[in-house]
Amino acid sequence: MLSLNLREEKEKEELVFLCPKATKSKFSRGRRIFEPECEVRTAFERDRDRIIHSKAFRRLKHKTQVFLAPKGDHYRTRLTHTLEVAQIARTIACALRLNVPLTEAIALGHDLGHTPFGHAGEEVLNEILEGGFRHYEQSLRVVDYLEKDGLGLNLTYEVRMGILKHSKGKGPISISSHEEVSLETQVVRFSDVIAYVNHDVDDAIRAGIIKTEDLPEIVLKELGKTHAQRIDTLIKSILWTTRSAEYKKICMEPKKLSALETLRNFLFEKVYFSPFVRREFDKAKRILYSLFEFYFKNFERIEYLVKAKELFPEEDETRLIADYLSGMTDRFALYEYFEHFIPKPWGFGHVEEVIAL
Structure with a gap:
C-alpha cells in the first residue's frame, strides 16, 4: 500500500491558495503538549473536530442565549448561536481566502465557557469570583483544563488565542492597531456580533418585545429590513472593505459599522435590559x-x-x-x-x- 500523507498535501495547498496574510497550519506554534501530527487532517482541522466532539460543545444546546425557557421551538440557544457564528465566519473566511478550519475551530469553541441562563449566570460569577468572570476566559479554561477530566483538548496556540480574543463585550468590534490578533480571529469577532444582533432581533420580535419598525432608522437604511438583508449587507461590507484595505485587518465600511454598533446598543437598551428579560x-x-x-x-x-x-x-x-x-x-x-x-x-x-x- 502506498504511503500517502494527505495532511502534507493540504499544507502545501494552503501555501499556494490562501492569501499571504492567512494563518498557515504548517507554521502553527503548536500545542501545549506535543503530539505527533495526523496523516489526514491539518492541525486546525483536528482542533475543530475535537471541539465538536467535546462534552462542553454538546451542552450548549441546553444553554440560554437571551430568553430563558421560551415557549416555542424556534428561539436560539447557545448552540444554534454558535452554529450561526460558524457559518457566517466560514462564508467570510472562504471569500477572503483565509484558513477556514482555523476560523471554524475558533467559532465553534468561542462560547464553550458560557454559563447557564445566558448573561445572568455570567453576572453572578463575575460578582462572586475575585478578579471577575469572563466567558471567553472560561472558554479557554474549558479547552485547556476542564475537558476530558482535567486533560483538556490540547488545542493549537492559534485556536486557543482565537477563543480568548474573540470578544470585546460592548467594546469596539474592530481591533485596535496594537492588538496582535489573527485575521481568522477578527473574522470570528465580527461574525459573533453579526450573528447575535440579528438573531436576537428575530427572537425579540417573535417574543413581542419589539417590532421591525422600532429598529433605528440608520439600521433600516444602511443594513436592511429583514434578517437576511442585514447579514448579507454586513458580510459584503466586510469583504469589500477588507480587500480594499489590502488585508491589513478585517474591517467594515464606517456607515455599516456605525449601523451595526447602533443596533447592538439598541438591543442592550430595548431587549437585554428590558423589564421582561x-x-x-x-x-x-x-x-x-x-x-x-x-x-x-x-x-x-x-x-x-x-x-x-x-x-x-x-x-x-x-x-x-x-x-x-x-x-x-x-x-x-x-x-x-x-x-x-x-x-x-x-x-x-x-x-x-x-x-x-
Whole structure:
C-alpha cells in the first residue's frame, strides 16, 4: 500500500491558495503538549473536530442565549448561536481566502465557557469570583483544563488565542492597531456580533418585545429590513472593505459599522435590559446564588467538587464551584435547585415527578 500523507498535501495547498496574510497550519506554534501530527487532517482541522466532539460543545444546546425557557421551538440557544457564528465566519473566511478550519475551530469553541441562563449566570460569577468572570476566559479554561477530566483538548496556540480574543463585550468590534490578533480571529469577532444582533432581533420580535419598525432608522437604511438583508449587507461590507484595505485587518465600511454598533446598543437598551428579560434574569441569578452558597457550605458532599479538588488541588473552592456552575445547562441548574431547595411531597422520590406536578 502506498504511503500517502494527505495532511502534507493540504499544507502545501494552503501555501499556494490562501492569501499571504492567512494563518498557515504548517507554521502553527503548536500545542501545549506535543503530539505527533495526523496523516489526514491539518492541525486546525483536528482542533475543530475535537471541539465538536467535546462534552462542553454538546451542552450548549441546553444553554440560554437571551430568553430563558421560551415557549416555542424556534428561539436560539447557545448552540444554534454558535452554529450561526460558524457559518457566517466560514462564508467570510472562504471569500477572503483565509484558513477556514482555523476560523471554524475558533467559532465553534468561542462560547464553550458560557454559563447557564445566558448573561445572568455570567453576572453572578463575575460578582462572586475575585478578579471577575469572563466567558471567553472560561472558554479557554474549558479547552485547556476542564475537558476530558482535567486533560483538556490540547488545542493549537492559534485556536486557543482565537477563543480568548474573540470578544470585546460592548467594546469596539474592530481591533485596535496594537492588538496582535489573527485575521481568522477578527473574522470570528465580527461574525459573533453579526450573528447575535440579528438573531436576537428575530427572537425579540417573535417574543413581542419589539417590532421591525422600532429598529433605528440608520439600521433600516444602511443594513436592511429583514434578517437576511442585514447579514448579507454586513458580510459584503466586510469583504469589500477588507480587500480594499489590502488585508491589513478585517474591517467594515464606517456607515455599516456605525449601523451595526447602533443596533447592538439598541438591543442592550430595548431587549437585554428590558423589564421582561431582566425579570427572568433576576430569577435565574437567585437560583445560581443559592446553588453557589449551598455548594460552598457542602463542598465535601458534592461528588463533582471532590473530584475537581483532586484534579486541581492548587485551586481554591470558589474557583472550582464557578467551574461547576458555568458548565451547567439551564435544566441541570434547575434540577439541582429543585433537588436541594424544593421540598419533595411524601411518596415522590424523584425531582422529575415534583416538576411534573
